[in-house]
Amino acid sequence: MSRNVLPLTVSAALLGTTAWADVPKVATDIAPVHSLVSRVMQGLGEPALIVASGASPHEYSLRPSEAGALQDAELVFWIGPDLTPWMEDAIETLATEAAVTSLMDVDGTTELPFREGALFEAHDHDDHDDHDDHDDHDDHDDHDDHDDHDDHDDHDDHDDHDDHDDHDDHDDHGQYDPHAWLSLDNGAVWLNAIAAQLSAADPDNAGTYYTNAATAREEFDTLRTEINDILTPVRGRNFIVFHDAYQYFETSFDLPASGAISISDATDPSPARIAEIQARVKQQDVTCVLSEPQFDPKIVAAVMDGSDAKTGVLDPLGSDLEPSSELYGNVLRNLALALADCL
Known part of the structure; x- marks a missing residue:
């Protein structure tokens, strides 16, 4: 995506002030993604939140202001079509000039397959799939792993019973669980990807984006210790x-x-x-x-x-x-x- 960087105005130069290039207009899908992007943009700007707090991300009707935010966006960050299937069409229709990043497709993201049945066995930590074999996807056309589930909800698993509805719901959905933001490791990977995309669009502020991302990752280390302390007794x-x-x-x-x-x-x-x-x-x-x-x-x-x-x-x-x-x-x-x- 090309952007025009405006030169310093004469008055700014005379006054010795700094005139930053315009910070990109950014749209995000859900509140946790909005939060990560806000942290990286801190001190420079604020992204737009498309799915209002308290609303289901799986089925959603855009308000005019949210459609406008997508239309104006130069960058879009979202989990991907497995969480918000309706948003893929909205991005393709409205955010035609934006660089779009599906966070589930970011290199290094850990993806966990859906669990089967109502009852879970102990976790197998070898089941997850690190996305180390594909590149970050900057546009919304690259969803190779998500072809046949654009109009379905987040269907997580099915019984071993003859429960027809459960089987239909599961089989029509994608292979991987999209709730990947609930991993701090994924959050840390995504901070880097967000900083990289913002820096590519706004190189004058790249230092701030990367510094914010690095500080946030340090905060995640502290949070991980805090959560472990909370959970150890139970x-x-x-x-x-x-x-x-x-x-x-x-x-x-x-x-x-x-x-x-x-x-x-x-x-x-x-x-x-x-x-x-x-x-x-x-x-x-x-x-x-x-x-x-x-x-x-x-x-x-x-x-x-x-x-x-x-x-x-x-x-x-x-x-x-x-x-x-x-x-x-x-x-x-x-x-x-x-x-x-x-x-």
């Missing part, structure tokens, strides 16, 4: 999540879930799946069943029927947080605090 205890969105966090901090109530956050669980989870709650002495802000509490109550398990709420998007450069770290910290409290 490791080894069993919990159930509402839908399978947390395996990046679980893998990062060695705290595996025992299972998920629902195949996705857009589909109610089948009776057979609920029965399977109820059995797991009893067999493994599950002490905690976790929901999310938008889900029907009656489903969690059904799973917990007859058990002494506690309940809590996990929020992977920071729905109740103000969008800011601090949101990303607060999302992960709040996950740890909610888990520790429930367990």
Whole structure:
């Protein structure tokens, strides 16, 4: 993408002031991505947030201001079509001149395949796939791994039962779980990619972008220690999540879930799946069943029927947080605090 850098004005030169080139206009999909980009742009500018806080990223109707932000964008950062399938068409239609980065496609990103069934086995740390064999994708045409799932929600796994709806939901979706921002390692990789893209578009401010990214990575190291300290007392205890969105966090901090109530956050669980989870709650002495802000509490109550398990709420998007450069770290910290409290 070419950009014209305006020369110093005569008055600025006479006054001895510095006139920076215009900071690029940037659009981001969800609040955690907006937070990472805000951190790299700190002191220079603020990206636009396309998916409003509290809204589902899977199905969304753009407001005029959000469509305008995409149309004006010179850079777009998003997770990719597995999380926001509707956004691919919006980018192609509106952000025609923008350099687009799908963060799931960034070199070095760890991707975890969807887990199978309602019940999870212990994590196999060799299952993940580091994206070391492909380049950063700067435009939205390069989604080789995501061809046949542009109009489906985030369907995380399917039962081994003859649950037709679960199989349809899973088979029509992509291979990898898109909730990859819940890994601090991925967040650190993405900070570098964001700084590189911003620097290419705005070389005069490259030093600031890279310094901000480096400082944020140091903050991540501190956050990792803090989260480990929070979770250490409850490791080894069993919990159930509402839908399978947390395996990046679980893998990062060695705290595996025992299972998920629902195949996705857009589909109610089948009776057979609920029965399977109820059995797991009893067999493994599950002490905690976790929901999310938008889900029907009656489903969690059904799973917990007859058990002494506690309940809590996990929020992977920071729905109740103000969008800011601090949101990303607060999302992960709040996950740890909610888990520790429930367990």
